[in-house]
Amino acid sequence: MPPADASHPSAPPCHVHKFGGSSLADAPLYRAAAALVDDPSRTRVVVVSAMQGVTDALIALLDTAQRGDAWQPAFDALRERHLVAAEALDPDGHFDLRARLEEEFATLRHQLQAIAGGEPDAAQLAPGLPGFGEVFSSFLMHAALGGDAASWRRLDARDVLVVHEGEMGMAVDWPQSRARLAQWRAAQGDGNVVITGFVARDTHGRATTLGRNGSDYSAAIFANLFDAAALTIWTDVDGVLSADPRLVPEAVCLPSMSYAEACELAYFGAKVLHPQTMAPVQERGIPLWIRNTKRPEAPGTLIAPDSGRDGAPVKGLSLVRDLAIVELVGNGMVGVPGAAERLFGALRGAGVSVTMISQGSSEHSICCVLRADQAERARDAAAAAFADAIADGQAQGVTLTRDIAVLAAVGDGMVGTPGVAARLLGGLAQARVNARAIAQGAGERNISVAIGANDATRALRAAHAAFWLSPQTLSVGVIGPGQVGSALLVQMSAALPQLRERSGLDLRLRAIANSRAMVLDERGVEPVDAVARLHGGAAQPLDLDRFADHVRGEHLPHALIVDCSASPRVAAEYPRWLARGIHVVTPNKQAGSGAWDHYAAIQDASRRGGGRFRYEATVGAGLPVMLTLRNLLDTGDELHGIDGMLSGTLAWLFNRFDGSVPFSQLVREAQALGYTEPDPRDDLSGLDVARKLVILAREAGRALSLEDVDVENLVPPALRDVDREEFLARLSEMDEPMLARQRDAAREGRSLRHLAQLDRDGLARVGVVALPAEHACCHTRLTDNLVQFRTRRYSDNPLVVQGPGAGPDVTAAGVFGDVLAIAQSLGAAASWSSPAIDVRAQVHA
């Protein structure tokens, strides 16, 4: 490119704005666009595309005319559409807009007639014909901006811009174009200008266009020719996104990127500017903004010489699909000069373009990734080129692997930053995506990974999560927003913002379910709204498979289900979830104390699938009972026995029960306070405590099952098999026997307490005991659990864990603690992370 033209040294630097067709669909949008450039402090140049859909309509018109079919109806519709816009923009005819458009439409009509009639030289009109839309559009925009009276002039780019066909598309004849523009400016004087995008004139003086998306290219060319201070391309998205938002809901708008990054991403299929468009602004270092006409308040993306090191190594991710791998394998190629030349010469000869190349230092094979529709041609050309070597056994042959995609990570910050490839490939590994071939040039700005086409979306999402999300981002589903579940949601709502800010823990509640319904929300459910949403229109019938699929997702690094039900049906799903890598946290005792096979399946699935299973709250609610036991055992201690009070409900009942109020009334109170199990008979029968004892025993490595526990059942036989409602209605039938028991104990100066015991030989029993007043269990309060661990180290004096052992808040805190323990174990954030770590999905306007 030649140096800048100095014909207007004194002209103030101007700002070039370009509006695409989606920003110019009708008259109101022209007005809105005009308002966006209303900055009298600067000289402005506005480059316009055609109204939305007009270029396609013109191409169709041209086709129709070339075929000799009736083109007039479509022509009339196009004319009418523009005249309607003209009427709205120039109702009083101040700008003579209608007449000017009619003049242009008359020219278009003549050209179509000539083409349809097969007139001599008519073929020369075809290349320029699709550019009429920009010509019409420039008149409309000129009027919207206030026309000549507001010192706006209109420039038809065909009068100044000269281009010719180059190897990479239309190339600008810079000296001619610069000279013509200088002439035009000398005649018109400096000021604001509206310019037709897309159109130009070829070196023979014929109207032509710059090819698809040529308006962006026009804008960049005029930014260069005007030596602009800035170029803004106004479009219908917020800017350049980190990945395709249709595939990655978490995609974020990038605040800035370098020209090189934008070019790399464009090459790999991201919807940013074509590399050809970048060249004219890059050559002069003109900052280029991508902004959204529909959300002008959004800052947009700045593409500039240096994107500014914001600490993020990767700026964007891109996918190229419909590819194949052709691989040449040959032991005899090792160290032989010219093998690569022969292969790529053959591909060139076959007209095949190579997307990615990978060769290991062993030189044993050369792997090329290329377009699927060229794959067979490429394979045959390579096989032919190496036919002799294959026949001699020096080369083993050429293989073709179809259904390939390439994922590319791009960023200037990758240069010299260790660990980028590790994070990319680690993300893919976590999503179980196999990398077929990998390429990174010494420029270090791009790492490309060839993967199976079926894995493409999963790979893109996993890679995006690896770079843009905290490694401690969890997709969370909560089942059972009852007493405990609701308390958990309240606690999450209060704690999540802080956790996110201070520790990078990003827990996203994305699914909620009760026994009948579920809500699955890609964007997340506000914890405080969760219960209400289960009763709203978005709720759907419960389906645990779909629930798990949704929570697992693919675009968030980790998934976790919190089961706050007491349901065996839900607990039965744990092995499948854990095997899929979904972590499970629960206060539900069904799994920990259920059939041994199920318990073993859970441990096995967790080991194989990587999902972690935590159930601290099943024993002692929020107390660190399991944690204490695990610590004792992990540090080499040996468990001799466990005893104490393991039921908050029964502790509370016997703390309160002195015969002054009926036992049944206290049970109802305990239920209302959220201490009891959903069916209080689970507490009164001793089953709940037996479950806890089994859970503890198993944690200590003993294969105890519920049948092995000697359990005293306080529920009268007549109430054991009735349904829950009837049991609650007949609860007072417990009063008399319980009062008699209380009086017997009191007569001996004793108090009733519910105790659990697991001894050294594995004997386990659960039941009510009358204890002397000095016994430690008689000095507890409210729902206190008291758990005594007798171990080799704590043999004379047991280690005691004591405190409230029931209630929604303390239980939810225990559950939440487990969730955080898992989140914290998922790895701290790397020293660098992408700037969008706190930004939720940004939406396409």
Ligand SMILES: NC(=O)C1=CN([C@@H]2O[C@H](COP(=O)(O)OP(=O)(O)OC[C@H]3O[C@@H](n4cnc5c(N)ncnc54)[C@H](OP(=O)(O)O)[C@@H]3O)[C@@H](O)[C@H]2O)C=CC1
């Ligand atoms: N309360 C406490 O102090 C402690 C409780 N726990 C345990 O916490 C769990 C919850 O107790 P709590 O909150 O009191 O119980 P609740 O009865 O108040 O809540 C249970 C929740 O689970 C849901 N649910 C039941 N069955 C299913 C199913 N098949 N599928 C999906 N959801 C289901 C219920 O939905 P719906 O409303 O539709 O029935 C409800 O939302 C229990 O396992 C309990 O043992 C553990 C330690 C202490």
Ligand SMILES: N[C@@H](CC=O)C(=O)O
């Ligand atoms: N109902 C249970 C709740 C905790 O597991 C109890 O009372 O202990």
